[in-house]
Amino acid sequence: MxxxxxxxxxxxxxxxxQxxxxxxxxxxxxxxxIGFLVVTGHGVPAGLRDRIRTAAKRFFAQPEDVKRAYAATVGERGWLPPGVEANGYAEGTETPPDMKETFxxxxxxxxxxxxxxxxWFLANVWPSEVPELEELLTEYTARMRALSDELLRLCATALGLDPGYFAAYTGNPSYTLNINRYPPLSQLGAPEPGQFRIGPHTDFGTVTVLDRQDGVGGLQVFTGDTEEDGWVDAPWVEDSFTINVGDLLAVWSGNRWKSNRHRVLPPDPSAPDEELVSLVFCYECDPGARIEPFAPPIGRAELAPVRAHEFLLERLDAITVG
Structure with missing residues (x-):
């Protein structure tokens, strides 16, 4: 594929x-x-996502000294300034920081x-300058958790398991919603060699649910053998979500499913004023869960059990700059 x-x-x-x-x-x-799919017919209203983008842009437009009051780093809650995250480090590649800021x-x-x-269960930070964010994001994360649980029911069915199989591991799951702002080239200037809006990486948890905007500097997925010819643009479809498998679910599946490399291209000179905002919901499971990978014939390899907490923390630490 x-x-x-x-x-x-x-x-x-x-x-x-049937x-x-x-x-x-x-x-x-x-x-x-390929480890990715784009889904329609998901039932999440587009208007909610539009309102979140409007509110998020109001926050990102605040002066830096205002946003600094909410500053955080990878795995924390609040504003992640440019320069704190480099996803390429997850592959052992020392890349420049990702060209984004995040709430x-x-x-x-x-x-x-x-x-x-x-x-995993830190208090959320709500900017007083944009008070509507709390209500909007509380509703959105509830919808994303419900959709993620349904996707895991679908995954269990795909494996020939009881549809509720994964529910036993998601009673008190960890998850993160990242609102990523990708500033325009006219604001940032030219990227450094090897610099991306998000560098090549895989995700870490079970499923990621991505709501993204169409753009020139958009999402690419790795499908080939070499860096030169292996990347393809992910299709953008109106009112859809892009779904992908994370490392934890890939291991859980006994390597039946692929946690695939992907990246977000740097801003392109052909669209110097392109600014994109993505809503990235990363779903995991109960931190204390002991994951027993499926052996053949469901899985494709015999893999050792992992503990979700240690498995995920190791990967988060790898992408934190400094």
Missing amino acids: DAVPVIDLTAWFTGDE ERAAVAARVDEALSE AIGADAKIGDPLFDAE
Whole structure:
């Protein structure tokens, strides 16, 4: 598979058993071959995403000294300034920092375990300058968690498991919503050699649900053998989400599914004023979960169990600059 497929989920939500099985089979094929798909028919209203972008742009437009009051780093809540994250480091490549700034929130309902609460369930930070963000993002994360849980039900069905299989591991899951602003070339100037809006990397958790805007400097997925000819543009479809497998779910599947490399291109001289805002929901599972990878015939390899907390933390640390 050398292109990201587009799959309509309407039949999954409203179809009969045979139609639902057909959707699950297409998802299994996509996740096995390329690790990505674009979904329509997901049921999340576009108007909510539009309102979030409007509010987020108001925050990003604040003076830097105002945003500094909410400054954070990778894995924390608040404003991640330009320069704190370089996703290419996850591959062991020392790249310049990613060309973006981020406002991040996440799961904040503490579970009573001091270790996990301090790492995965931090209090969210809400800018007083844009008070509507709290209500908008609280609603959006609830919808994203519901959609992610449904995607995991679809994944379980695709594997021939009980649809509720993954629910036993997502009672108190960790997750993060990153609002990424990719500033225009006219503001940033030319990128450094090897610099991207987001450098080549894989995601870390179970599923990522991405709402993105169409642009020249957009998302690419790796499908080939070399850096020169292996990258393809992910299709942009109106009112869709781009879904991909993270490292944890790939291991969980016994390497049946691919956690695939992807990147966001730097701003392009052909569109010097292009500014994009992406909503990136990264879903994980209960931090204390012990993940037993599926052996053949479901999986394709015999893999050792992993603990979600250690597995994810190691990867987060790798992309933090400094």
